[in-house]
Structure formats: structure tokens, C-alpha cells
Amino acid sequence: MVDEINSLGREKIDEIVANEYPEFLIKEKREEKHELPELRNVHGRVVMRMAPSPSGPLHIGHSRMAILNDEYVKRYGGELILRIEDTNPDNIDPDAYQLIPEDLKWLGVNVTKSVIQSSRMEIYYRYARDMIKSGHLYVIERDQKYFHDMKMKSLAVPERNASPEENEEKFDRLLNNYYDEGQAAVVMKTDLNHPNESIRDWIAFRINKTPHPLTGDRYVLYPTMNFSVSIDDHLLGLTHVIRGIDHLVNTEKQRYVFRANNWKEPEYYHYGFIKIPDSVLKTSTIKEGIRTGRYTGWDDVRLGTLMALRKRGYSPETFRRYWIMSGMRESNAVFSWDIFDSIDREIIDYKSMRFFFVNNPVKINLENNIDLKSHVPYHPERPDLGFREYDFHVNSDIYIDENDLNSIDEGEYIRLKDLCMARKAGGKISYVPDDGRRKLRVIHWCPVNSIDFKVYRPDGTVDSGKLEPLAESLNGVAQMERYGYINKSGCTGYYLHR
RNA sequence: GCUCCGAUGGUGUAGUCCGGCCAAGCAUUCCGGCCUUUCGAGCCGAUGACUCGGGUUCAAAUCCCGAUCGGAGCACCA
Numbered sequence: 001m002v003d004e005i006n007s008l009g010r011e012k013i014d015e016i017v018a019n020e021y022p023e024f025l026i027k028e029k030r031e032e033k034h035e036l037p038e039l040r041n042v043h044g045r046v047v048m049r050m051a052p053s054p055s056g057p058l059h060i061g062h063s064r065m066a067i068l069n070d071e072y073v074k075r076y077g078g079e080l081i082l083r084i085e086d087t088n089p090d091n092i093d094p095d096a097y098q099l100i101p102e103d104l105k106w107l108g109v110n111v112t113k114s115v116i117q118s119s120r121m122e123i124y125y126r127y128a129r130d131m132i133k134s135g136h137l138y139v140i141e142r143d144q145k146y147f148h149d150m151k152m153k154s155l156a157v158p159e160r161n162a163s164p165e166e167n168e169e170k171f172d173r174l175l176n177n178y179y180d181e182g183q184a185a186v187v188m189k190t191d192l193n194h195p196n197e198s199i200r201d202w203i204a205f206r207i208n209k210t211p212h213p214l215t216g217d218r219y220v221l222y223p224t225m226n227f228s229v230s231i232d233d234h235l236l237g238l239t240h241v242i243r244g245i246d247h248l249v250n251t252e253k254q255r256y257v258f259r260a261n262n263w264k265e266p267e268y269y270h271y272g273f274i275k276i277p278d279s280v281l282k283t284s285t286i287k288e289g290i291r292t293g294r295y296t297g298w299d300d301v302r303l304g305t306l307m308a309l310r311k312r313g314y315s316p317e318t319f320r321r322y323w324i325m326s327g328m329r330e331s332n333a334v335f336s337w338d339i340f341d342s343i344d345r346e347i348i349d350y351k352s353m354r355f356f357f358v359n360n361p362v363k364i365n366l367e368n369n370i371d372l373k374s375h376v377p378y379h380p381e382r383p384d385l386g387f388r389e390y391d392f393h394v395n396s397d398i399y400i401d402e403n404d405l406n407s408i409d410e411g412e413y414i415r416l417k418d419l420c421m422a423r424k425a426g427g428k429i430s431y432v433p434d435d436g437r438r439k440l441r442v443i444h445w446c447p448v449n450s451i452d453f454k455v456y457r458p459d460g461t462v463d464s465g466k467l468e469p470l471a472e473s474l475n476g477v478a479q480m481e482r483y484g485y486i487n488k489s490g491c492t493g494y495y496l497h498r
Numbered sequence: 499g500c501u502c503c504g505a506u507g508g509u510g511u512a513g514u515c516c517g518g519c520c521a522a523g524c525a526u527u528c529c530g531g532c533c534u535u536u537c538g539a540g541c542c543g544a545u546g547a548c549u550c551g552g553g554u555u556c557a558a559a560u561c562c563c564g565a566u567c568g569g570a571g572c573a574c575c576a
């Protein structure tokens with residue numbers, strides 16, 4: 001039967017279907033849904049975590065892991081742990097301990113519990129001691145090159161076979177500050193024949209004598225991320241871990257700790273890299289920029305930090321929708337400011353009041369022979385918000401954008417938005433009575449008593465011009481007609497997007 | 499070089515696990531038009547993709563093999 005039908009050929013089949021079963025040709029419009037996929041092995045509540053290192057505040061890239069984890073905890077219920085990973089004293093900005101939670105709060109991420117790894121050192125030591133006793137950890141007293149060369153060749157260093165007692169003795173020496181940096185380390189025993197050299201016996205603890213911002217010089221032996229993460233993921237009861245593909249190999253390493261202790265492993269997910277164009281994100285670059293005065297601070301609008309994006313007026317909801325839309329694919333992608341801004345516009349448009357901001361202002365006289373009145377709603381679709389009203393007596397001055405002035409042809413009729421018709425003659429724009437004609441070019445304007453206003457753009461340029469008086473007392477996100485959305489704060493504004 | 503991962507229009511995604519409803523959906527951008535006293539919003543339309551080559555099958559974006567391209571890791575960083 002099937003063979004018979006298939007042998008008919010596409011056109012013949014279409015013909016038969018069209019004649020005899022026309023109802024099959026009606027296509028339902030498929031709904032688009034941007035939902036995150038279900039997680040594997042969810043039994044009731046989930047426990048998830050975000051694990052930033054405190055090297056600075058969060059940037060737009062970090063917001064992905066925060067949103068993804070938060071979304072799932074919101075969906076299934078459970079705990080969302082913020083774990084600050086500060087086990088490398090060389091890479092800590094003390095301010096980050098405050099800034100990170102503030103960023104998360106602004107994003108609407110509901111952290112139910114916070115832990116700081118540097119306050120859990122005794123826990124790591126205790127588990128290390130246990131794992132030394134069970135033969136999973138050993139201490140080397142060698143420079144790293146020797147150790148590294150040996151494992152590249154799948155060879156065991158002699159210490160690998162030392163007795164637990166011997167290792168514990170050395171471990172105590174490590175704890176008691178007996179060695180200099182680089183002279184000794186604690187190693188996780190994995191598999192020297194693993195095809196991926198970096199997964200073979202990896203370093204679990206190393207010496208670092210840089211004073212720690214929180215614990216000072218109390219400790220000199222710090223766990224590496226792969227060790228402390230494994231211990232904490234287990235102890236905190238993580239059910240699901242979502243992080244970037246840069247951790248793919250780390251996940252493999254951490255599994256050895258779980259297996260060594262017979263612990264139940266969380267479900268792991270890794271999302272791909274996102275290239276974020278036109279953004280300064282690198283913490284070291286930003287820090288250096290702030291130090292040299294190139295940037296005004298972490299919230300400089302030229303930066304891609306959440307602080308900067310917040311200052312420009314982005315809605316936290318935009319981040320959420322964007323990252324949910326991006327999902328958890330392992331393939332790399334390019335961040336789209338177009339899409340991001342479009343989402344943001346959708347969110348803010350309805351609640352943004354409209355104003356006139358004239359950039360590059362030039363004063364002109366309207367030469368109006370009658371009094372004029374402008375009566376404009378604060379929002380074109382929302383008369384409930386009220387109206388902006390300005391009165392103009394005979395021969396009023398107004399400001400218009402010099403670029404507008406120059407782009408109007410001699411003799412051309414234009415419309416000054418919500419004010420009157422005008423015509424360019426002899427290089428000047430003058431009032432003409434409204435004859436009701438349509439489709440004229442529309443330009444905006446500002447009354448002479450407008451305030452001086454500056455707008456800082458993310459590309460580093462600054463627009464300065466005139467802002468209509470009724471906008472003076474209002475702060476927050478507003479739309480400057482024919483210019484774009486800005487976030488206003490006093491006499492300055494920050495450019496959001498078109 | 500070694501190990502691992504990935505590949506759907508310009509961009510982002512849906513579909514891939516469990517082959518047929520996919521002659522491939524949605525969003526965004528660009529282009530054309532409408533509407534509009536904003537360059538915002540809205541409406542209509544158009545262009546545009548399953549990396550390539552084999553294989554399996556009645557049937558492949560989907561399964562298998564290979565190639566190509568891209569990415570990550572190869573730290574006593576996270």
C-alpha cells in the first residue's frame with residue numbers, strides 16, 4: 001500500500017490530496033514558544049547554584065548563567081545558591097562581594113542562600129584529609145614542571161605511591177606553612193592513562209601566600225576550583241549544574257571526586273559561548289581603565305557591565321527574555337544587540353513618556369503672526385498620562401536641530417511636530433498657516449526656555465542640546481522623539497537605544 | 499599536536515533524543531508598501547537556511563560513517 005502510494009510521485013499525490021482531502025491542506029499557524037527545555041531527573045525540588053569569582057561586578061555574559069539557573073529554580077521550586085569562589089587571593093576585588101549580590105538582585109534573581117568559599121577552608125581540609133586516608137589524594141614536593149612532564153608521559157611521580165600516613169604528614173606541613181609557593185601541592189589521583197592529559201592527576205591544593213581580603217594570612221593552602229567545587233556541589237546538595245562549555249573538561253575532572261567518594265553526581269548542562277560584540281567586558285581591562293581615568297567607574301556607559309546597562313535604562317526583564325530565548329545550546333553564538341534592544345523596546349515603550357530633545361540646537365524665529373499653542377500627549381497611545389502644553393506668542397523663537405535645518409530644501413514645507421506648518425525660505429524656517437496638507441516632513445523642536453541637556457552615548461560620544469521644560473522634573477526612561485530612548489537623571493541622560 | 503564539543507537564512511532560535519504532520523516555524527535585521535504630526539509603536543509583503551560527501555530506509559534537518567569548518571580545554575586561574 002505504502003509502496004503503491006509512494007510510486008505515484010509527489011505531484012500526483014498532491015493532486016489526489018487536493019481533490020479528495022482538501023482539509024489536510026489547511027495549515028495551522030504554528031505558535032512560537034520560547035521556553036527552556038525540561039531538566040533531566042527532576043524529583044520535586046531542585047538545588048542549583050551560581051558560582052562567580054569575585055573579580056568584579058557581573059557583566060552581561062554572567063547574566064546568562066544567573067537567569068538560566070534562576071528560571072529553573074522558579075519553575076521547579078527549590079534553592080538557588082550564590083557561591084562566591086574566592087580561593088585564588090590573586091584575583092579578588094573586595095568590592096565584588098557587595099556588587100555581585102546587588103547585580104543579581106537588580107536582575108530579579110532570587111538567591112535563597114549564599115556561601116563564600118574562603119569561609120569554608122576547614123571543610124575542604126577535612127575532606128582532603130579523608131581523601132588522603134582513602135588514598136585518593138597525595139602530596140608532591142616537586143616543582144610543577146617535573147610533575148607536568150611526568151603526567152604528559154602517563155608516568156607516576158614517586159610520591160604517588162606514598163602511604164596515606166606519609167601523605168598526611170606532608171599535608172600537615174603544607175597547612176603549617178612549611179613550604180614556599182610552588183614547592184609542594186596536593187594532587188587528585190585520577191587516571192594517568194586518560195587520553196586527555198589535563199584530566200590525569202590534577203592539582204587539588206596549592207600554596208598561595210598573597211593575603212586574602214577576607215581571611216588575611218590565616219591560610220596559605222588553597223583548594224583549586226576543581227576541588228572546592230566538587231566538595232561544595234556535593235555538600236550543598238546540588239541536583240543540577242548549568243554553566244558554560246568552558247567547564248566541560250572541569251566537569252570531567254570533578255566527576256573523579258564524586259566517584260572517589262561514592263557521591264551522587266548532579267546533572268550537568270553546558271551552554272555555548274556567546275560572543276558579545278561592541279562590548280568591553282574583560283575585568284582586567286575595565287579595572288585598568290578605571291585606574292587610569294579612561295572610564296568613570298564600573299558603571300561607565302561604554303562598558304558591558306550590568307551596572308552600566310542598568311544606568312542606561314535597560315529593563316531587567318529584557319535579560320531574562322533574551323536568555324530564555326537563547327536556551328542552553330552547546331553551540332557558540334553571537335549576541336544580538338538588535339534583538340536585545342527590540343525586546344527592551346517592547347517592554348518599555350508603553351511606559352515611556354515622550355519628550356523633545358534637540359541635539360545641535362540652533363535658535364530660529366518662527367515669524368508667526370498669530371499666537372500658537374502646542375498640545376501633545378505624553379504618550380501617543382495614552383492620553384491618560386496627560387499633555388505637554390506650550391504657548392507661543394507672536395514672533396517666537398524656538399530651537400531646532402541644525403542637521404534638520406540643513407536637510408530641508410529651500411522652499412520646502414515642513415511640519416513642526418504638534419505645533420504648526422512652516423516653510424524654508426532664504427535659509428530660514430518660518431511659520432505658515434496650516435492648510436491641512438499631509439505627508440510633510442516632520443521635525444521636532446524645543447521652546448526657548450528649554451534646559452541644557454547632555455546625553456552620554458555608549459560609543460563614548462556626548463550629545464548636548466536642549467530638553468523641553470516639562471521634562472526637567474522627570475527622571476527615568478523616556479523616549480526623545482526622533483532620537484531614541486534615554487535614561488534621564490537630572491540634567492544628563494544616558495542613551496539606551498533607538 | 500592531543501582531548502572533547504559543536505554546525506538550521508545576515509543574526510538568534512524551533513525541530514534532531516523517538517525518521518514521515520518540515521516543500522522547515524518564530525523573532526530580529528535588511529528591502530518594498532501601508533498607517534502615523536517621532537526616525538518609536540502598529541499593519542501588509544518580499545528575500546533568505548538544514549556545512550559537504552557517502553551510507554541505511556519506501557521516506558533523512560533528524561540515524562550511521564567520513565571530510566570540512568568553528569570553538570573550548572591541554573594552569574599549582576575560575
